[in-house]
Amino acid sequence: MAGTRLRRRDTRTDFWPGFVDAMATLLLVIIFLLSIFMLAQFFLSQQLSGRDTVLNRLNAQISELTELLALERAGKRDLQDTIAALQANLGDATAERDRLQGLLSSSTDTASQAGGQIALLEGQLDDQKQISDRALAQVELLNQQISALRRQIGALEAALEASEKRDQDSQAKIADLGKRLNVALAQRVQELSRYRSDFFGRLREIxxxxxxxxxxxxxxxxxxxxxxxxxxxxxxxxxxxxxxxxxxxxxxxxxxxxxxxxxxxxxxxxxxxxxxxxxxxxxxxxxxxxxxxxxxxxxxxxxxxxxxxxxxxxxxxxxxxxxxxxxxxxxxxxxxxxxxxxx
The missing domain is CATH 3.30.1330.60 (OmpA-like domain)
Structure with missing residues (x-):
């Protein structure tokens, strides 16, 4: 019996390197699992940060388009004011023409002068009409550009909504994965607790x-x-x-x-x-x-x-x-x- 104990003490000292190796291997496994978890978290954060970048870029484009739309609207208002002024001038010219025609009918002596003035006023009236037509064409072009800008804003808003929905879906998937992981861990803990209870009960018996x-x-x-x-x-x-x-x-x-x-x-x-x-x-x-x-x-x-x-x-x-x-x-x-x- 004493010889057996002596041999056992001699061999115990040989187990210590093996025990240290086992602990080192266990530590490496834990570090490996933590590394995998950190990589997964890193890739998820990269994906979410990429989505944030896309959202910021879309918001910047919307801001730029909104500013362009405001400028176009201001230009449209200026052209409308110009048209109103031209129309007022046109009304004045028409009134003057009518007045001169009245003078022509009442006085033959001033007919030639009135005719010259009428011709001059009609020429001015034609010029005003051409200016008015160009202004109307510019207004129409601005309306088309505004419609195009509105369509672009609508497309950007739709893309933004789709991106937000994808982000919400990703968050929901992450939350669901966490819940399932917690449930699995809880089941493992419950199983181990049951075996621990059985083990302690068995130890009490023996x-x-x-x-x-x-x-x-x-x-x-x-x-x-x-x-x-x-x-x-x-x-x-x-x-x-x-x-x-x-x-x-x-x-x-x-x-x-x-x-x-x-x-x-x-x-x-x-x-x-x-x-x-x-x-x-x-x-x-x-x-x-x-x-x-x-x-x-x-x-x-x-x-x-x-x-x-x-x-x-x-x-x-x-x-x-x-x-x-x-x-x-x-x-x-x-x-x-x-x-x-x-x-």
Whole structure:
């Protein structure tokens, strides 16, 4: 038995590089997934910013066309004022012609002079008519240009509405995708919670309802005295017996959880806040807590538990269950916690 334990201690030191490699691989996978998520967010933001650019360009074109329309309308008003003035002049010329014709009929002596004046006024009247015709043609051209501008504005407004609708559809799709993702994550959490409940129930059965082994929240807690001598990370015979039962329960659970649930059993080591003596192999409570968690993980691996399903962590004295300084409070804080969680 002593030879077996000696060999086991010798081989435990060989697992540490493998454990570091596993943690590094896990970190790389997490970084890869975060990178994919950030790329997806980047492409979505680029697509939305592109749409914003198109909308800004369309709004700028609408503003320019609106200004052109205002200028054309002002020009139309000026031409209309000119036409009104010409029409007024035309009315005056017609009145003068009628007056001169009256003078012609009343006085033969001034007939030749009146005829000359009439001819002159008729020439002026023809000139005014030509100017009026040109002004009317310009007004018609302006009306056509205004109609064309209105059609362009209508087309731009339709394009703007279509772009806004596409943007709303994209936002709706993103919101729907988020909802479906939340539902899927909630289902995974519910499934893992159900298996955690079954696992803890099984542990309660096989560990005989011991008072020094209990459930606290979502964790299964072993008092350190059950597994380790004081200040040591070597599992005692009674602890090996309990850990063997735990390993059997984990292997049974592994066959029940669906493969798509990426679960791990996290082994957390905790100590009390009493400082260690300087003569031991551990420099701090943190080192001791981490070494104890690793010892539990190595023992479970020796019992056939898949190393991919195990994680070891040390918390030292910094996560106490009881803030008191009595012997009972310190004993409660010295513990090994097991937490079934998703990777």
């Amino acid at each position: 560990l005989s309802q011991r008072s020094d082994i209990r459930v606290v929240g979502d964790r299964f807690v072993f008092q350190s005295e059950v597994l380790f001598p004081s200040g040591s990370d070597e599992i005692n015979p009674q602890g090996e017996l309990e850990m063997t039962k735990l390993a059997d329960a984990i292997k049974e659970l592994s066959g029940q959880i669906p493969p798509e649930i990426n679960w791990v059993l996290r082994v957390d080591g905790h100590t009390d806040n009493r400082p260690l003596s300087g003569t031991g192999r551990f420099r701090s409570n943190w080192d001791l807590s981490a070494a104890r968690a690793i010892s539990v993980v190595r023992f479970l691996i020796d019992q056939g538990v898949d190393p991919k399903r195990l994680v070891a962590a040390g918390f030292g004295e910094f996560q106490p269950l009881d803030e008191g300084d009595t012997d009972e409070a310190l004993a409660r804080n010295r513990r090994i916690e097991l937490k079934l969680t998703e990777r």
